């Protein structure tokens with residue numbers, strides 16, 4: 071059916087969520103960037119500016135802080151939201167567990183974006199399990215349009231029961247685009263009005279027991295709230311078997327049932343609130359169907375709540391794979407097997423893998439940093455962290471990646487373990503500027519106190535590059551690009567108790583290698599040393615004026631095709647020509663950073679005079 | 686309005702998402718429903734980027750294997766990776782150097798968009814050169830335009846998106862025209 075084009079705009083799932091937050095009166099929003107959640111707050115900050123809405127939208131230093139700011143906004147009666155990726159929710163899990171007991175005043179949404187696959191995360195963890203652990207309701211949108219509806223439902227639910235509500239989109243909702251009607255931002259007159267109640271907002275353990283009991287009562291009532299109840303996608307279908315699906319798996323299942331001719335034969339229930347699953351639905355489902363297939367991402371959360379285990383097929387029975395994204399091909403096969411219609415098309419194993427591996431951009435200052443680290447400490451151990459620079463593993467400069475901020479504590483861990491064995495080893499850790507502020511600072515304080523001996527290189531490109539160039543605490547800009555306060559990184563490092571803190575420019579390679587050698591020597595003699603590798607990200611347009619003038623590089627005939635530069639330095643602009651058995655420079659990719667001039671062992675990469683052409 | 690499923694594939698920085706969004710806008714202007722699925726994050730650093738586009742009354746944002754009506758491939762090496770999406774009767778337009786595409790059927794055609802964009806002096810134009818070529822109904826693909834929309838509809842989308850950015854608009858329209866010229870039989 072035709073949809074009038076003037077009433078539709080194309081919105082990314084995350085933008086749809088941002089629109090919905092504004093449309094539903096959200097006044098305090100906070101986040102820490104992470105794929106696939108980042109665009110929620112950036113879109114909100116932009117919209118707020120465009121529409122002239124008075125609200126606070128911030129990039130917080132980490133997810134725990136982000137959570138606490140938004141939660142407190144809700145205590146004053148304003149509507150609030152915090153957004154992050156699933157591993158960020160782990161960081162914010164401490165306030166989450168407690169906030170569930172205390173409850174809220176203004177509607178409070180905890181938006182945690184999961185990444186089944188995983189496409190760009192350390193884990194495939196299911197945020198709905200944390201909602202279960204905290205005992206708060208969670209809503210599972212199946213499309214951008216659905217996410218927008220669930221923001222409205224979530225706020226209503228949150229205020230009705232005074233409870234934080236989790237919205238759990240997945241990558242396929244966050245990064246799907248859909249045609250949607252542009253919404254209206256209506257006035258939402260509310261003023262901050264914090265009503266003191268120490269028994270609640272500062273509850274001691276005795277009161278917490280009461281709060282726990284109250285929370286259980288709320289949950290029982292939420293499991294009967296009509297607005298988020300499961301619904302039948304195909305009310306005409308009847309049969310002994312039924313499919314239960316939530317999130318984007320429900321969207322896939324709808325299409326697959328139609329295509330497979332099962333739409334009129336196989337009842338499909340769409341669960342919107344996977345925890346707590348509506349109790350009446352559970353008993354009706356189990357009494358009216360003999361066999362039930364559950365399709366959900368990533369863990370069997372709905373499945374666990376269907377108590378008659380003999381009739382339920384899903385993740386726990388192996389009917390649906392536990393690891394990896396539930397791609398439509400996998401769902402089609404599971405449904406075909408379940409319905410007994412014979413296998414659909416063969417499913418692809420590992421379909422999205424393969425192809426070219428990602429690499430640091432041409433001219434990226436991190437490439438110089440990693441190259442320099444391997445020169446200065448060739449036999450070192452290199453703990454690293456989460457960001458673009460994780461790709462330094464292509465350059466042999468990254469040995470470990472655990473979670474945000476762990477590079478610093480892992481460096482300390484390596485030092486202590488080797489010390490016990492009486493061995494001295496060079497340890498050079500790398501961490502991005504944003505990650506350092508997020509979770510690196512406490513670990514650095516610990517290293518000072520424990521006298522751990524390593525070098526920490528803070529890769530300071532003045533932005534959060536991997537997630538789309540959000541400001542860091544040192545940038546001095548708000549989420550909407552207005553002036554904000556800023557933190558002096560060197561002063562912070564020194565205040566942690568670090569005696570050696572020097573900044574250098576990684577693209578000035580010989581000098582920078584010298585600085586790292588100095589830092590390594592210091593670390594063995596005295597204690598932890600910090601080197602700040604300071605150079606702007608070449609992709610961040612807001613810093614373009616800080617980039618040095620490009621150098622015109624060319625490769626002369628003495629290149630013998632040893633490929634040292636393409637393997638050890640791996641700039642995408644350096645290409646090995648199989649026929650000519652030599653390396654050439656791709657002039658369109660090359661940014662003219664000039665670092666490769668110092669890399670070729672034969673000196674075959676040379677600088678041409680600025681106006682002159684390569685001979 | 687006919688339903689159509691398209692997969693756009695390429696490498697980070699080639700403008701895969703831009704092409705998918707242009708097509709999505711064109712679908713909206715025709716009054717059709719549209720759902721896309723995009724790759725963001727790590728893959729943007731030169732890795733594989735793929736966008737799924739479904740025009741019509743769909744509900745899932747992903748194209749299933751062997752269901753795509755068409756494939757737009759901005760980097761020849763990805764054809765091997767993503768041709769599994771193509772329906773047996775589907776068409777593919779692939780950016781490949783002359784002689785650089787093997788295993789194609791009659792409805793698979795190649796254009797050296799890299800070479801053309803280089804001549805044109807703008808490597809960022811590969812995506813529009815390839816799209817222009819596909820819109821022209823290149824040899825091997827029988828229809829005028831195998832896509833659900835016409836070249837004029839894409840031009841209109843570009844004009845709306847680039848309002849006030851005349852230089853960018855002119856360059857984009859020129860890149861589109863360059864691709865179309867090479868598609869003319």
Ligand code: SF4
Pocket residue numbers: 429430431433434435436458459531535536607608609610730
């Ligand atoms: S986006 Fe910036 S930091 Fe990330 S790889 Fe590219 S140049 Fe380096």
Ligand code: SF4
Pocket residue numbers: 432433623641642643644655659660661662663664665666667
């Ligand atoms: S100057 Fe050398 S290192 Fe820098 S971008 Fe060009 S080829 Fe790469």
